[in-house]
Amino acid sequence: MVLNNRIKAFEELGKFLNQFKPTGYEKVNTVLHNDLFFEKMIQKIESAEHHNGWFTKENVLFSVTQWAEALTTSRLNNWLQQYTITDTNTKTIGVIMAGNIPLVGFHDFLSVLISGHKIIVKQSSNDNQLLPFLVSYLEMVEANFKNYISFSKDKLTNFDAVIATGSNNTARYFEYYFGNVPHIIRKNRNSIAVLTGNETKEQLHALGEDIFRYFGLGCRNVSKIFVPKGYDFDLFFKSMYAYNDIIKGAKYANNYDYNKAVYLMSNYKLLENGFLMLKEDTSYGSPIATLFYETYDSHSELTKKLEADKEKIQCVVSNGSIENSVDFGSTQRPELSDYADGIDIIEFLTKIN
Numbered sequence: 001m002v003l004n005n006r007i008k009a010f011e012e013l014g015k016f017l018n019q020f021k022p023t024g025y026e027k028v029n030t031v032l033h034n035d036l037f038f039e040k041m042i043q044k045i046e047s048a049e050h051h052n053g054w055f056t057k058e059n060v061l062f063s064v065t066q067w068a069e070a071l072t073t074s075r076l077n078n079w080l081q082q083y084t085i086t087d088t089n090t091k092t093i094g095v096i097m098a099g100n101i102p103l104v105g106f107h108d109f110l111s112v113l114i115s116g117h118k119i120i121v122k123q124s125s126n127d128n129q130l131l132p133f134l135v136s137y138l139e140m141v142e143a144n145f146k147n148y149i150s151f152s153k154d155k156l157t158n159f160d161a162v163i164a165t166g167s168n169n170t171a172r173y174f175e176y177y178f179g180n181v182p183h184i185i186r187k188n189r190n191s192i193a194v195l196t197g198n199e200t201k202e203q204l205h206a207l208g209e210d211i212f213r214y215f216g217l218g219c220r221n222v223s224k225i226f227v228p229k230g231y232d233f234d235l236f237f238k239s240m241y242a243y244n245d246i247i248k249g250a251k252y253a254n255n256y257d258y259n260k261a262v263y264l265m266s267n268y269k270l271l272e273n274g275f276l277m278l279k280e281d282t283s284y285g286s287p288i289a290t291l292f293y294e295t296y297d298s299h300s301e302l303t304k305k306l307e308a309d310k311e312k313i314q315c316v317v318s319n320g321s322i323e324n325s326v327d328f329g330s331t332q333r334p335e336l337s338d339y340a341d342g343i344d345i346i347e348f349l350t351k352i353n
Contacts, residue, residue, distance in 0.1 A: 099124025
């Protein structure tokens with residue numbers, strides 16, 4: 001199977017996904033195999049929350065929409081043009097996926113197959129409904145993929161390389177078990193925002209998307225903000241108010257109540273607005289419904305700290321004050337070349353011997 005055929009198959013998948021938007025479902029007659037898959041896809045979306053209470057219809061459709069926009073011929077070609085991808089060095093890659101947000105492992109899945117390799121997928125039980133269904137669609141579009149894709153519920157075996165995503169604890173196990181083959185092993189990372197005090201209400205409102213999308217469960221969600229000493233949080237809280245409906249989610253509300261009770265019993269000082277708590281803390285990973293904050297004296301001191309802690313940080317949001325930062329509201333809209341942990345997966349996959 002040549003690269004152009006693989007790109008074409010994923011483009012067709014993108015067209016299929018593009019029918020399912022947050023604004024509604026629209027069946028397009030020119031999309032391949034809609035008679036078999038369109039209604040079933042709706043069922044998968046509508047039932048996602050029954051399998052995982054965090055996977056609301058809104059968040060599943062957001063993820064689907066991001067992939068629909070990414071899987072176009074132009075975006076795929078622009079992504080891959082810098083690499084030399086051959087069709088003669090096929091290996092079998094084991095991919096262990098996290099399950100924190102919908103389709104969280106899809107980029108690894110896409111990268112392995114688009115590089116011409118076979119994949120063995122080990123999914124988290126938290127996110128094991130949608131990807132197998134999309135694989136069945138992909139295999140209908142391009143029958144050769146049937147020989148390239150398999151799923152495993154047991155320990156991975158018969159692989160040439162591994163891409164594994166997990167916690168800091170599971171990473172130690174991964175290092176031990178997969179240390180003798182080429183591997184990418186991802187640990188805990190969190191995303192941050194750096195505020196200067198000069199942000200507009202519109203920018204801070206966009207930051208809310210980075211904080212609240214997927215209930216803050218993704219590694220690209222902002223879990224901590226850095227603010228200058230003496231920062232006035234008034235505009236920040238006013239800008240966040242538009243997201244107050246998040247507290248209507250039972251699982252989010254339970255976490256809010258629980259974490260608030262723990263903080264109050266420990267006499268921690270909190271700033272809160274009824275659906276988000278701000279706690280001063282030097283850590284990067286904050287609990288659900290909590291946003292950590294830390295103050296800084298000078299920009300130069302902050303950049304040194306962020307450089308020293310770069311292995312803990314997935315991405316940085318700012319108004320341009322931090323080099324290589326992303327715009328407010330864009331953390332959950334990464335480009336295909338925005339690799340997790342900054343590790344170029346395609347480069348890795350093209351150099352496996």
